[in-house]
Amino acid sequence: MNEKIKKPEWTPENAGSEFATHVLPAVQNDYPKNNKKQRDDKEISLKKDNHLITPKKNLALNDYKEGILSKDKTILARAITLIESNADKHFDIAQELIKEILPYTGKSIRIGITGVPGAGKSTFIETLGLYLIQNKKTPAILAIDPSSTISKGSILGDKTRMEILAKNDDAFIRPSPSSGNLGGVARKTRETMLLCEAAGFDVIIIETVGVGQSEVTVRSMVDFFLLILIAGAGDELQGIKKGVIELADAILINKADGDNIISAESAKSQYNNALHYLADATPGWKTKAFTCSAIENKGIDDIWQVINDYISYTKKKKLFADRRILQTQKWFESMLNEAILNNFYKKDTVKDNLQHIIDKILNNEITPVVGVRMILDEALIRK
Numbered sequence: 001m002n003e004k005i006k007k008p009e010w011t012p013e014n015a016g017s018e019f020a021t022h023v024l025p026a027v028q029n030d031y032p033k034n035n036k037k038q039r040d041d042k043e044i045s046l047k048k049d050n051h052l053i054t055p056k057k058n059l060a061l062n063d064y065k066e067g068i069l070s071k072d073k074t075i076l077a078r079a080i081t082l083i084e085s086n087a088d089k090h091f092d093i094a095q096e097l098i099k100e101i102l103p104y105t106g107k108s109i110r111i112g113i114t115g116v117p118g119a120g121k122s123t124f125i126e127t128l129g130l131y132l133i134q135n136k137k138t139p140a141i142l143a144i145d146p147s148s149t150i151s152k153g154s155i156l157g158d159k160t161r162m163e164i165l166a167k168n169d170d171a172f173i174r175p176s177p178s179s180g181n182l183g184g185v186a187r188k189t190r191e192t193m194l195l196c197e198a199a200g201f202d203v204i205i206i207e208t209v210g211v212g213q214s215e216v217t218v219r220s221m222v223d224f225f226l227l228i229l230i231a232g233a234g235d236e237l238q239g240i241k242k243g244v245i246e247l248a249d250a251i252l253i254n255k256a257d258g259d260n261i262i263s264a265e266s267a268k269s270q271y272n273n274a275l276h277y278l279a280d281a282t283p284g285w286k287t288k289a290f291t292c293s294a295i296e297n298k299g300i301d302d303i304w305q306v307i308n309d310y311i312s313y314t315k316k317k318k319l320f321a322d323r324r325i326l327q328t329q330k331w332f333e334s335m336l337n338e339a340i341l342n343n344f345y346k347k348d349t350v351k352d353n354l355q356h357i358i359d360k361i362l363n364n365e366i367t368p369v370v371g372v373r374m375i376l377d378e379a380l381i382r383k
């Protein structure tokens with residue numbers, strides 16, 4: 001009998017081959033820690049040996065940092081998961097990690113893309129992403145999807161929409177976190193952007209649906225903001241609020257292909273006319289409309305040129321650096337506001353008295369101003 005085949009304890013001594021069960025030796029956990037090449041080799045050898053378990057050990061702060069700085073996409077993805085976690089124990093290490101990688105951030109071009117559902121944002125991003133890779137750039141694609149907080153889905157969850165880009169080694173695609181309010185999702189996206197920059201991705205693209213508040217949030221974390229529209233979808237402004245157009249540094253009429261070319265060109269002229277009457281989104285930069293076909297890969301180089309012209313212009317005028325400083329300051333202020341509010345509403349005195357005071361106001365016993373004073377007195381002074 002083969003000596004390597006061990007029988008389970010319960011088989012009789014000197015048992016023969018009638019007992020088919022045998023025990024396999026355990027898998028040794030000699031998984032290499034810091035070296036990506038060794039780890040990849042180990043993964044391959046484990047797969048070759050037909051072992052079903054890939055060890056997934058907890059990473060220390062330094063493992064995350066080194067993994068990110070060496071552009072290990074698996075570790076980058078795990079670090080983002082850490083940032084997205086709502087558990088207190090993850091919060092501290094995630095914040096520590098951001099502090100560690102901060103010196104390596106800030107070198108990318110940050111682009112926000114918004115537009116009505118179905119305008120072709122994801123298709124455009126995939127085409128642009130592949131174009132960038134051809135031009136020796138490395139894009140990271142993130143999403144802010146306010147609808148995902150309700151549906152628990154995600155606009156980029158359906159990876160089939162960027163199938164080719166998702167398989168490309170030089171790109172990184174991450175759907176938005178699927179729970180939490182917009183403030184929380186925005187914080188996580190901003191921090192994810194920093195991790196991607198530290199990993200060396202040099203163009204960060206953030207997609208969001210242009211139907212609510214999220215485009216304002218995205219504008220507050222990017223250098224260049226692009227609005228994608230389509231021609232012939234009803235009225236000229238397609239339910240996109242004038243306010244969103246005022247945020248855009250360029251407007252792109254997508255699907256300018258086939259029978260659509262003429263109407264796309266005419267929509268472009270209409271938008272260019274309308275833009276004359278709007279304030280500049282970025283001081284001194286004239287927002288213009290362009291056409292493209294994301295599917296037929298037309299007009300992509302033109303819009304990339306516009307983005308580059310914009311970056312050169314804003315850098316020359318110091319607007320680029322100033323905006324980033326302002327964005328960091330606003331980011332801090334909005335997080336501080338959020339924390340103060342959370343803290344305030346968590347207080348027992350507020351929880352206990354709020355409804356009581358609202359009732360008094362509704363019964364005309366006190367005015368709203370007095371109600372505010374009462375609740376603030378309770379929460380801030382007495383406690």
Ligand SMILES: Nc1nc2c(ncn2[C@@H]2O[C@H](COP(=O)(O)OP(=O)(O)OP(=O)(O)O)[C@@H](O)[C@H]2O)c(=O)[nH]1
Pocket residue numbers: 115116117118119120121122123124155161209254255256257292293294295296
């Ligand atoms: N003809 C044509 N169709 C396009 C083009 N770009 C996208 N589409 C189609 O438009 C549909 C929507 O494209 P998506 O890229 O998913 O649009 P989206 O704006 O990301 O959609 P949401 O994320 O759901 O808001 C798909 O069926 C695409 O194939 C284009 O340039 N020309």
Ligand SMILES: [Mg+2]
Pocket residue numbers: 121122123155156161207
């Ligand atoms: Mg999409």
